[in-house]
Each structure stands twice: as structure tokens, then as C-alpha cells.
Amino acid sequence: MGRRLYVDWRAGLALVGTLLALLSIAFVLPILVSLWYGGEDLLEFVVSMVVTAAFGLVLRELDPNPKPGAREAFFVVAFTWLFATLFGALPYILAGTGSIAQPINAIFESMSGFTTTGATVMETISVEEHSHAIMMWRQLTQWLGGMGIIVLAVAILSQLAVGGAQLMEAETPGPGISKLTPHIAETARVLWFAYLGFTVLFIVLLYCLQITGYATEMTLYNAIAHGLTALPTGGFSPEGASIAAFSPVVQWLFVPFMFIAGINFVLWWHMISGDRWALVRDTEFRFYLGAATLFTLIGTGILFFETTGAGFSDSIESAFRHAAFQIVSMMNSTGYASTDFNNWAGPAQALLLFVMFLGGSTGSTGGGIKMLRWLVILKSLRREVFTSIHPEAVRPVRMNGSVLDEDAIRGIHAFTLLYFVLFFVGILLLAVDTARIGYNIGTIDLVSASIATLGNIGPGFGAVGPMENYASFPWSSKLLMVLYMWLGRLEIFPVLVLLTQAYWRS
Amino acid sequence: MGRRLYVDWRAGLALVGTLLALLSIAFVLPILVSLWYGGEDLLEFVVSMVVTAAFGLVLRELDPNPKPGAREAFFVVAFTWLFATLFGALPYILAGTGSIAQPINAIFESMSGFTTTGATVMETISVEEHSHAIMMWRQLTQWLGGMGIIVLAVAILSQLAVGGAQLMEAETPGPGISKLTPHIAETARVLWFAYLGFTVLFIVLLYCLQITGYATEMTLYNAIAHGLTALPTGGFSPEGASIAAFSPVVQWLFVPFMFIAGINFVLWWHMISGDRWALVRDTEFRFYLGAATLFTLIGTGILFFETTGAGFSDSIESAFRHAAFQIVSMMNSTGYASTDFNNWAGPAQALLLFVMFLGGSTGSTGGGIKMLRWLVILKSLRREVFTSIHPEAVRPVRMNGSVLDEDAIRGIHAFTLLYFVLFFVGILLLAVDTARIGYNIGTIDLVSASIATLGNIGPGFGAVGPMENYASFPWSSKLLMVLYMWLGRLEIFPVLVLLTQAYWRS
Ligand SMILES: [K+]
Numbered sequence A, B: 001m002g003r004r005l006y007v008d009w010r011a012g013l014a015l016v017g018t019l020l021a022l023l024s025i026a027f028v029l030p031i032l033v034s035l036w037y038g039g040e041d042l043l044e045f046v047v048s049m050v051v052t053a054a055f056g057l058v059l060r061e062l063d064p065n066p067k068p069g070a071r072e073a074f075f076v077v078a079f080t081w082l083f084a085t086l087f088g089a090l091p092y093i094l095a096g097t098g099s100i101a102q103p104i105n106a107i108f109e110s111m112s113g114f115t116t117t118g119a120t121v122m123e124t125i126s127v128e129e130h131s132h133a134i135m136m137w138r139q140l141t142q143w144l145g146g147m148g149i150i151v152l153a154v155a156i157l158s159q160l161a162v163g164g165a166q167l168m169e170a171e172t173p174g175p176g177i178s179k180l181t182p183h184i185a186e187t188a189r190v191l192w193f194a195y196l197g198f199t200v201l202f203i204v205l206l207y208c209l210q211i212t213g214y215a216t217e218m219t220l221y222n223a224i225a226h227g228l229t230a231l232p233t234g235g236f237s238p239e240g241a242s243i244a245a246f247s248p249v250v251q252w253l254f255v256p257f258m259f260i261a262g263i264n265f266v267l268w269w270h271m272i273s274g275d276r277w278a279l280v281r282d283t284e285f286r287f288y289l290g291a292a293t294l295f296t297l298i299g300t301g302i303l304f305f306e307t308t309g310a311g312f313s314d315s316i317e318s319a320f321r322h323a324a325f326q327i328v329s330m331m332n333s334t335g336y337a338s339t340d341f342n343n344w345a346g347p348a349q350a351l352l353l354f355v356m357f358l359g360g361s362t363g364s365t366g367g368g369i370k371m372l373r374w375l376v377i378l379k380s381l382r383r384e385v386f387t388s389i390h391p392e393a394v395r396p397v398r399m400n401g402s403v404l405d406e407d408a409i410r411g412i413h414a415f416t417l418l419y420f421v422l423f424f425v426g427i428l429l430l431a432v433d434t435a436r437i438g439y440n441i442g443t444i445d446l447v448s449a450s451i452a453t454l455g456n457i458g459p460g461f462g463a464v465g466p467m468e469n470y471a472s473f474p475w476s477s478k479l480l481m482v483l484y485m486w487l488g489r490l491e492i493f494p495v496l497v498l499l500t501q502a503y504w505r506s
């Protein structure tokens, strides 16, 4: 261990410290909520805020003038999410109510929030059991996570060129994505403007439904709470029944906003900058729209004609609504539920399982393998079939009119295979670990738990269904799923490289 | 359609005709069985034999001196299996007994046989319901399919260089695998010798168990029937309860022979030729052995400690036996069952699902993604993680001491991704099609039906469990699964290229 580390971990930790200090400001929201609702859990949030700020400012002192390179970028990305998770878990532990007061559960819930996964270990989800402030903090962690993801996807991963993320740059010769540090703040401001704008618009529209009498259950609290989790494709809800707690008109309003959350935010910037057709011209957007439309129609058909379902085929409207809602929600990794799809028949559930492997667009807050990667994979597989007949042929893969870099294609293939390897290993490890404690869990439950955490989706089927929770898993499984949410959200490589010797030494 | 076809389909069909004529000889076995058991279904088999031979000889006339190239090789491979399936289905249709008398079911059963899948649409599996001759023919189709696969894997696919199969050649600088047609017969004879040898040895040992009184239920008929389906990793059994119908000592004897069926047959040739350590030195074999051992131990632990299982944890011996049996059987795509694992708890089933994605070795009769591909994928993913830290580094992937061709790595990545795409699309199409007829099938049943047919495994979970059958699926699903068994068995490309325009025209 005497050898010099080649990672400038002081610079890395100093940057993480700065971000933690900024994060501590976010505790202002739950503090205000607490004050509004009579001061419940007020002290807990003040303590959490002070501790987080203090720790951040101390870390910052490690290097007053950090100059991070590419290697430190991996470090900063991975540790920012890890530290945010640990300090974000403080209020759950300090409040001491219910299952999430246990440290491993608090960390699970916090990682699930900051990674916008939405898998929960709360056994009783309600503002009566937990305080209004705690429930709002839980929602806010997802909104903050979404902010982080947008910067990560657009400004950082494209520079690190892992998992084919360099395509982002080629796709979007946009707002100053060129050098690592200097332009991050500038790019981020522009994209956050769109993110904030859609969030506010959604909150306002949700609240309008209450004011106009269409949905009395959509209180201002609920409107804000869901506004904070829709745009980050988060899926947390302060209602135990998720969006099934609301009337059809509310459910319909969720569909377009969930869909928007899965669109590349850079495209809005292009449109604002005068390129009116940037959205409809984008190949990935068209693929995303086409897939969502196709699978919604298939889902509508299955739910309407399914004779074995549990009463979901009462009308075309409800079949169409639940299909549109669940397809968009599961496909782009949001994870809200408009109904308990655990009661759906096998074929309808299998359709949801299928779309769970798709993901959102690059540059969106959606998780998973993502649309652009699937496009490149399908195009490159077509090329592979062609060259198996004409081995001598040189045939580039094109997208949006330009030739794709072969390194990017290789990176996408590797990323996707790594994703599947992790998915299968996740099933295996969860199986061994649940068997260890004799937890009677179904096969599809284990399969869906692996993809729901790695893909940052949240709910799966059976024991991890949309109205269930992850509390019954052993602590070791929870730790594994914390790792999986972390890996999945950061596009695997920034976390995985930290586990290699080569990263720490040259 | 006036343009010239660039595939020499006459030469291709003529070769298929020759192979069909040879196949017709195989009807001698069921004819002998029929005569032995009093002539049941005798005429049906004679007619099938004559029709097959006649059709084959007519096709042969299309080109008296066929000179096939690489493109025709795809054609011959794909159509040989298709025509064998169609003519092999004749006895089921002519005999007219039970569910398999319907043409689509007969074709399903026949494709399942020749691809060594072992998925069945027989609703009552017994020599009382169907004749001894029909049941033996069903077993024989798998043994013939296995013969075909060995030649395909070792002599043909490695030449066509699809899906990374060119590695086969690098791995095994062996018995004259060099030019396409001339050496096929020579190579085939050598490998078939090993295949036949193990088959005969297994039959003799099984029958010895009866003679010595260890397993009175293992009649000569049963010994031959299972000898014909173990070495091709086939998994058909004339017993409805599969190998659960036999005593523990019989089940134990199956384990090593199932395991052998998943080993590269070329290695036996090397050993016979004097290279005593060819087997233990082979990286793929060590990986295969290691995986089988590891997952057997895990499975034993799960079955023994699982408190929620249905009585399978009665003894360490039975936990170990069922784990070893089912892991080897499902991992290398054999598909026999030593117990109804539909009754296993979720974690134990999830372990089986996991190993279903592994496959046998290259050059064996096992299906699936295969050991060598997983080895290359794991090694190349390690490289990918390394180069994400050192983007400038050039780091070759090595196997058995030599550097792997980058084209072969790319081919393996593409093959595996294509495999997963087909797997997921299979789930989707089966879901839509079963919903269409209101078939109440579970989610995991659909998932496992897709991989069990594409991976040539046979049984899955739930409605397609080891003691169940595929008869309840709609005809369109059966057709899809026939296509999937065909695609999976021929390593996808030889079938897929036939569906492209580029194949038929230059
Ligand atoms: K989510």
C-alpha cells in the first residue's frame, strides 16, 4: 500500500464536499414543510442540514483549488451519489418512525431517492404514519437526483466516452458540451431551466384539477409531491396506492409529463434556441415515441380482450388509460402505478417486463439501457446479418445521417452486455440470499427485483409489486440492491472502475 | 422477380435431397421396434420412409454434381433441419393418435426432436397411449439431430465465421477442419465415433442397472430410449414423469453422461490421438466444469436449507442429487427432470432460470449462448472497464494463451445481443398471442417458454414445466416456437440470413 495513488482523491473529495454543501441547502424545503404542519421532525431536519453542510465544508478544505481530470470525474460522480445517499438518509434515521428508521433501510430509501429509482422499504406509506416533512424530503431526493442525472448524462458521461455515451455529443452539437469543468455550470443552467419549467407546469396543472373540482384529492401538498417525482422519472408517491389513489383525469395528466421526462432535455434547449423542429427530427425521439405508441396499443388490446384479468377490461377507456400509463411509466423507468398491475394476467405483466428493458432517451432522467443504445444495437445487428453473407463488405452504421464511430458501437455493445450480465447475476445473488433466510419469494419477483433496481424503475411483480415494498428482503440483499441502483443510475462504469486496481494505480 | 438469384439453390436443394435420402434409412429403427412389438404403426413408418426417400432422391436430381459455396452452406443447413422436421412429422400425423396428430403439433414435436430441444406437445406421454415405435422415433429424432449438430458446429459454422464461431477453429487446430465440403465426412466420422461410443456405453450401463437389480424399471426399451436423448442434450423421455420415474441410482448415472454431452467432442478426438491432457487443458472445459460445480453446490444449499420448498429437503443426498441433475440438465440445455421443479420455491427456480442462459460448450450438442462465448464476453468486458480508465491503451483479449481476433469478439457480442433481442421479442410475441385467445398463463411461464425454445432446453416453469406440455398454446405461438427452436439450434444466422433480400440477390 506504500505506492503512490494516481487518482487525485483530494481534488475529488473537495469537489464532492462542495456539492454536499450545496445539497444541504435542499433541507430548507422539508424544514418549511415541517414549520407549516406544526413543526413535526423540525429538529431532525435542522440537524441533518447542519451535519451535511459541515461535512461538505470540511471535505472542501482538502483541496482549495481542485483540478479534476477524467479519472477524478468518475470519482466525483460515484461519491457524490454515495455521500448524498448517506447524508440524505439521516432524517429517516433521526425521525425514527417505522421500517425506514433502521440504517440499512434508510440508506436503501435514500439511494432509491437520489437514483430516482422509487423502490421503497416503507411498510406504511402515508403522511399520517411518517410526517409531512419526511414524506416531502423523500420526494425531493428524487427531484435532486434528476437534476444530477441531467448534468451527468449531458456534460460528463459524453466526455468520459464510456458505454457509447460519446454519441450524445455527436447527436447534439449543442450548448457548449466541449471541455469538462468550465462549461458544466453553463450547460446545467440551461437544461435545469427546462427541468424546472416542466416541474412547475405539472404542479400548477395538477393543482388546477383540484381548484376546478376535477380531483379534490389532489391537494397542493400532493401536487408538489408528485411534481417532484414525475420529471426525474422517480416514481415515489406519498400515497400507498401510488397514482391509483387518484381519479382518471389525474392519471391521464400524468401520461404526457411522464413521457416528457424520458425525452432528451437538450432537445428543448435546441427548440428554445430557434431550431423549432429539433424534437421531431431527432431519430431517438421518434423511436421513443413510436415504441411508446406501439406498446400502448398492444397493452390496450391485451387489457381489453384479456378474459382472465381481474376486472380491468371494464371499458376501452380504462384499458387504454392503464396501458398508456403503465407502458410509459415502466418503459422510461418512472415506476408509478395507475392500478395494481400485480393483479394483471401473465401476458399483460410480460408486456410490462419487456418494456422494463427499454429505458428512456439519452440526456433525459430516464434510466435503463435507453433508446439510443437500442437503436444502435438494432442497426448494427442488421449490419452483422448482412456481413455474414458478404464478409468482405464494409458497411458503416448511420444515424441522423452521419456515420457512427465503431468505437462507440463497440462501447454500446459492451455496455448492454454488461447490463445483462449484472441483471442475471442480480437474480442469482438475490435467489441465494433470499433462500438463505428462507424468504418465500416467487421466481418472477426475483427477476423483476433485479431489473427494477438496476434499471432504476422501482416496482416489479409479486412481492416487489407496485403496492408492495422491499422491506422483507435480508439486509444483504438490500445492500446489493443499493449497489445496483447506484451502478444503474451512473451508467455502470463510474462505479465499476472504482472496484478495479487499475483505477487507483497507474 | 425476373432478376437472377445469386444463390445456387439447385445445388443447395440437391444436397438437402441427399441428406433426406440418408435420413430415410433411420426409419428402419422404428420399423424394427414396431415389428418387435407386434406391428403397431408399421405401415405408417414404411410409408414415411418411402415418401422421404423418394422426395430426397427427386431433389437430388436437381443438380447431379453440386458445388456449394459459403452462401449455399447457409441454405443447406437451414433447409436440412426444416425438411427433416417436415418429413419426420409424417409418422405422428399418419399414426393419428392424440394431440400430436394435428399437423402443427406434429411439426412442433418433430422440430423439437431434430433440434434436440425436447419441448413436447404430447398430452399423454406413454408407450400405451402412443405405440412403442412412435415413442422410439421421437427419441431417435433427437439422436439424429445431435449427429447433425456436431458436424454443424465443428465443420460448418467455424468456416462461415458467424457469431464468433471462427474461434472454434483457433481453439481446436484439430482433425482437418479446413475446407468446407471435402473434409466434412472425414471429420464427422471421427466425432460420430465418440458420440456413438458414449451413447452405447450409456445404454449398456443403464441396462446393467436393470440386470443387476438396482433399477427394475430401466427396461432395455427405456435404456435405448434414454441413450438416444442424453448425448444429444435432447431431453425427450418416453416416461411422462421424465427421469423422476426412475430410482436415485439411475438419476445419478444420468449426471455424468448429461455433463459429457455438453463437452466439445473434438477434445475426445485429441485425447484418442495421443494428447492425453487435451480435456483438462482446455479453458472452455474448465469453465464449464467450474460453473457446473459452483451452481450445483449453490443449488444443493438452496434445496437443503430452503424452508419453503415442497419436501425436497428430506436429505442432503436428495438435495445434492436434484441440484446436480437439474443444474447440469438445464445449464447445457438437456432438459430432463429428476423431480417436478415446478414445486420448487422461487429462489431455487431462479437459479435454474439463471443457468438456462449459459449453454453447453462449442463443438458439443448443447444449445444456448455457450461457455466459450461467455468466457470471451467476460474477458472483453474486463478489458472494456480497463480501457474506460486508459482510453489510449491497446490490450488484446487472450484465450488459451493466444490473442483473440477482434472480429471474433465483435461477432460474439453481436450474436449474444441478437440472442437476447430474440429472447425478449419472444416473450412479447407469446404474450400478445396468448392474450389473443385468453390463455391464462403466468408471466414466468412466458419468459421461460421463450428461452426454453430459443435455447433448445425444452421445459420451463409453470404451464411449460417439466411435467407439463406446450399443447395449450395457440397454433401461431407454436409456429413461432418452431421458428425459435430452428433459429436457436442453428446459431441464428443460417436461418436469419434466409429472411433478408441481400441473401437471395447480390
Ligand atoms: K423510477
Ligand SMILES: [K+]
Pocket: B116, B117, B118, B233, B234, B235, B333, B334, B335, B456, B457, B458
Ligand atoms: K434439450
